[in-house]
Amino acid sequence: NSLLKNNFYHNYGTRNGNRFAIEKHRSSKFEKSPIYIGAKLFNKVPQILKDMSGSILKKKLKELLIINCFYSVEEFFQCKI
Numbered sequence: 001n002s003l004l005k006n007n008f009y010h011n012y013g014t015r016n017g018n019r020f021a022i023e024k025h026r027s028s029k030f031e032k033s034p035i036y037i038g039a040k041l042f043n044k045v046p047q048i049l050k051d052m053s054g055s056i057l058k059k060k061l062k063e064l065l066i067i068n069c070f071y072s073v074e075e076f077f078q079c080k081i
Contacts, residue, residue, distance in 0.1 A: 003039055019043045046081050
C-alpha cells in the first residue's frame with residue numbers, strides 16, 4: 001500500500017502514469033530495501049509483461065531472463081529491453 005503510481009500525483013494522463021513512483025531518499029540503506037528495489041524492477045519490466053498475469057506472466061518473464069542471461073541486477077537495469 002505504500003507504493004504509489006505516478007498517475008496518483010496528477011489529474012491527467014502522463015506517459016509514465018502506470019509506473020511506480022520512486023521516493024526521494026538520502027541514504028544508500030533505503031536503496032537496498034525491498035520496496036525501492038521492487039519498484040525499480042517492476043518499472044523496468046516491459047509493458048507487454050506488465051499487462052499479463054498468472055502463469056503466462058511467469059512463463060514470459062522466465063523466457064525474458066533466460067534469453068538475456070543477466071548476471072547482476074545492475075546489468076538488468078542497464079539493458080534496453
